[in-house]
Amino acid sequence: MTLPCKAKHWLWPLLLLPLFSLHNSYAQTKTPHAAKPMQCVAFSPYVGTLSPDYGPAPSKQLIDQLLDTLIKKTPFRCIMTYGVLNGLDYTFAAAEARKIKVIAILWIDKDPAVNSQSISKGIAVAKAYPKTIIKLSCGSEVRTRHDYAFDGEISRCLAGLREAGVKQPVTTIDTWWEWCNRSQPCGQTQFGAQVDWIGINIFPWWESIHSSLHTCVPAEKAADFHLARVEEVQRAYPGKEVVITEFGWPNGPDGLSVANKNSGQACVKASQKNQALVVQSTFKKLQAKGITGTVFEAFSENWKPNSEGDVGRYWGICENNAPFACHALTHKP
Numbered sequence: 001m002t003l004p005c006k007a008k009h010w011l012w013p014l015l016l017l018p019l020f021s022l023h024n025s026y027a028q029t030k031t032p033h034a035a036k037p038m039q040c041v042a043f044s045p046y047v048g049t050l051s052p053d054y055g056p057a058p059s060k061q062l063i064d065q066l067l068d069t070l071i072k073k074t075p076f077r078c079i080m081t082y083g084v085l086n087g088l089d090y091t092f093a094a095a096e097a098r099k100i101k102v103i104a105i106l107w108i109d110k111d112p113a114v115n116s117q118s119i120s121k122g123i124a125v126a127k128a129y130p131k132t133i134i135k136l137s138c139g140s141e142v143r144t145r146h147d148y149a150f151d152g153e154i155s156r157c158l159a160g161l162r163e164a165g166v167k168q169p170v171t172t173i174d175t176w177w178e179w180c181n182r183s184q185p186c187g188q189t190q191f192g193a194q195v196d197w198i199g200i201n202i203f204p205w206w207e208s209i210h211s212s213l214h215t216c217v218p219a220e221k222a223a224d225f226h227l228a229r230v231e232e233v234q235r236a237y238p239g240k241e242v243v244i245t246e247f248g249w250p251n252g253p254d255g256l257s258v259a260n261k262n263s264g265q266a267c268v269k270a271s272q273k274n275q276a277l278v279v280q281s282t283f284k285k286l287q288a289k290g291i292t293g294t295v296f297e298a299f300s301e302n303w304k305p306n307s308e309g310d311v312g313r314y315w316g317i318c319e320n321n322a323p324f325a326c327h328a329l330t331h332k333p
Contacts, residue, residue, distance in 0.1 A: 037290050040078035042297040047320040051303035057087040073326040080294045083107040084121040092125050096132040108139030108153050119157050123164040140173040158194050169196035173245045176200040176229040186236040199245035202229050208268045215260040216267035219274035223281035248296035249278035252314035
């Protein structure tokens with residue numbers, strides 16, 4: 001979730017055609033469903049020993065190297081980024097040079113002063129890279145982390161972007177459960193009237209461990225689960241484009257199985273095979289329905305176990321150390 005083997009080349013033709021046919025055809029618009037769906041990957045350059053919590057920021061050279069790796073080893077030409085401060089704004093120039101489209105998240109958290117910096121920088125980069133940054137989000141999982149304490153900061157960010165004349169469609173990203181207003185059937189939140197599109201994060205892995213509602217969603221059923229949650233949110237927000245802004249499956253620790261804390265049932269298992277199954281089957285179903293999706297994540301991050309346990313370092317479709325081998329799109333599930 002948010003900041004949170006050699007390629008089998010015989011599979012590439014099956015994957016590249018649908019993916020490449022999408023990223024070149026996107027037209028910026030605020031009209032729901034007018035644009036063709038895109039297939040994107042969450043991009044954070046905090047690989048190796050780097051951490052967003054301390055130490056040096058990722059260098060320009062590293063950001064270049066990681067984007068070049070995505071171009072060379074995967075079919076993705078669309079990324080979603082986390083934050084615009086601490087040198088991360090270089091990502092937009094690097095992406096534009098490589099003709100990569102970007103969904104840009106302005107990181108919103110506890111400190112209003114830092115949030116103000118993010119909003120100002122977000123406005124600047126949105127105007128500087130109007131053909132590269134295709135969508136914007138005021139925060140990611142702010143309600144998931146902080147309950148409703150910083151709803152005002154999200155609204156301030158959304159209003160600030162609009163007042164500055166930013167042309168890209170704006171939202172705030174959170175889990176599908178938060179966008180359903182923590183209710184069943186799915187209800188609207190206060191942000192429904194403030195946003196141009198809805199960005200939802202969906203993780204059957206975590207649902208199957210923590211949820212009392214969806215306690216058992218194995219990898220084989222993950223794609224259908226993703227689609228069902230999208231359709232649920234679409235019904236709650238008619239006329240709004242609903243995008244999966246994060247979905248994925250851990251590729252390790254290999255064979256790890258975790259039981260649901262409420263039911264005791266163990267339905268999820270971490271493996272490269274299951275990750276490949278979830279990623280490939282989900283993109284196939286989303287494309288058929290005309291829905292944009294973002295797989296979490298491009299490169300595994302070693303710092304993630306601080307908050308997610310051992311599984312936190314295994315979400316990437318590519319490894320977190322050079323030469324950054326990539327698996328999920330080339331592995332046969």
